[in-house]
Amino acid sequence: xxxxxxxxxxxxxxxxxxxxxxxxxxxxxxxxxxxxxxxxxxxxxxxxxxxxxxxxxxxxxxxxxxxxxxxxxxxxxxxxxxxxxxxxxxxxxxxxxxxxxxxxxxxxxxxxxxxxxxxxxxxxxxxxxxxxxxxxxxxxxxxxxxxxxxxxxxxxxxxxxxxxxxxxxxxxxxxxxxxxxxxxxxxxxxxxxxxxxxxxxxxxxxxxxxxxxxxxxxxxxxxxxxxxxxxxxxxxxxxxxxxxxxxxxxxxxxxxxxxxxxxxxxxxxxxxxxxxxxxxxxxxxxxxxxxxxxxxxxxxxxxxxxxxxxxxxxxxxx
Ligand SMILES: *[C@@H]1O[C@H](CO)[C@@H](O)[C@H](O)[C@H]1NC(C)=O
Ligand SMILES: *[C@@H]1O[C@H](CO)[C@@H](O)[C@H](O)[C@H]1NC(C)=O
Ligand SMILES: *[C@@H]1O[C@H](CO)[C@@H](O)[C@H](O)[C@H]1NC(C)=O
Numbered sequence: 001x002x003x004x005x006x007x008x009x010x011x012x013x014x015x016x017x018x019x020x021x022x023x024x025x026x027x028x029x030x031x032x033x034x035x036x037x038x039x040x041x042x043x044x045x046x047x048x049x050x051x052x053x054x055x056x057x058x059x060x061x062x063x064x065x066x067x068x069x070x071x072x073x074x075x076x077x078x079x080x081x082x083x084x085x086x087x088x089x090x091x092x093x094x095x096x097x098x099x100x101x102x103x104x105x106x107x108x109x110x111x112x113x114x115x116x117x118x119x120x121x122x123x124x125x126x127x128x129x130x131x132x133x134x135x136x137x138x139x140x141x142x143x144x145x146x147x148x149x150x151x152x153x154x155x156x157x158x159x160x161x162x163x164x165x166x167x168x169x170x171x172x173x174x175x176x177x178x179x180x181x182x183x184x185x186x187x188x189x190x191x192x193x194x195x196x197x198x199x200x201x202x203x204x205x206x207x208x209x210x211x212x213x214x215x216x217x218x219x220x221x222x223x224x225x226x227x228x229x230x231x232x233x234x235x236x237x238x239x240x241x242x243x244x245x246x247x248x249x250x251x252x253x254x255x256x257x258x259x260x261x262x263x264x265x266x267x268x269x270x271x272x273x274x275x276x277x278x279x280x281x282x283x284x285x286x287x288x289x290x291x292x293x294x295x296x297x298x299x300x301x302x303x304x305x306x307x308x309x310x311x312x313x314x315x316x317x318x
Pocket of ligand 3: 137138139142
């Protein structure tokens, strides 16, 4: 072969490699997990991974809470709300909320997955046997049984309850009505979801230990990353997470999800006695990054109008 031809062949090979082998594979435009909650008009940002929603918590941004789509704007039973003593109707007697487990069967999950969805961290659980999943009923839920599905966090708190300024962290444990097959199916139903909200005031005290699920955060700093913990026993026990050692005082009302599409399918159970979280845990959470490479410094929706809804206080019966 003459030199010229050889060079041509070589050049073509390089072009081929560049075009078909080194070329980046187009990002699969996977559907967001909660796609059905997002108004169809919500634009996905260009040239970014799409597995998150284009909304933020900046009041002056076009994607800020005032401009969230669909029910977020048109709804009349939105969350969070501001809870003031004297506003609620006191329920002193049974039925008080019963957090029921079959304690003989109750087991910790086999795997805990944590995902940075661009707005914070969501923890989901895989159980060996689904009959051992924690369940709740009673109180505002009546006889309906709700299964535990996942939890996530907002900072600072979303619901405001006296300690507005000092409430650093609100943990939401999402449960779905077990008459529906999955969380996704339940999300669209008026009686679909029950969310337990736990409130935390931050402290520097050295006597407190880190919340067990916080150390996982360092593995998911970048948006769209996921980390599995296969020794969940050491990080997650439902009883411990909801601090069941103390019988909870619970404020309940009917409201919505606090993220787009804000569907009005949530029975809220707010455990109003605050717990403590280490300031260093809060710093760790604020290391999480959004898709624009900014730290998620806050992700709390502003309070929404009550619009005449009833708010109930359930106190322990014994
Ligand atoms: C909030 O949005 C406005 C308008 O887009 C922008 O100028 C400002 O920098 C944003 N603030 C933060 C903290 O991102
Ligand atoms: C447990 O429930 C989950 C979520 O509904 C489901 O994906 C999984 O297959 C179930 N596992 C078993 C062992 O039934
Ligand atoms: C809650 O549990 C108590 C004590 O076991 C029981 O008496 C009561 O009927 C239960 N309430 C509901 C709503 O299940």
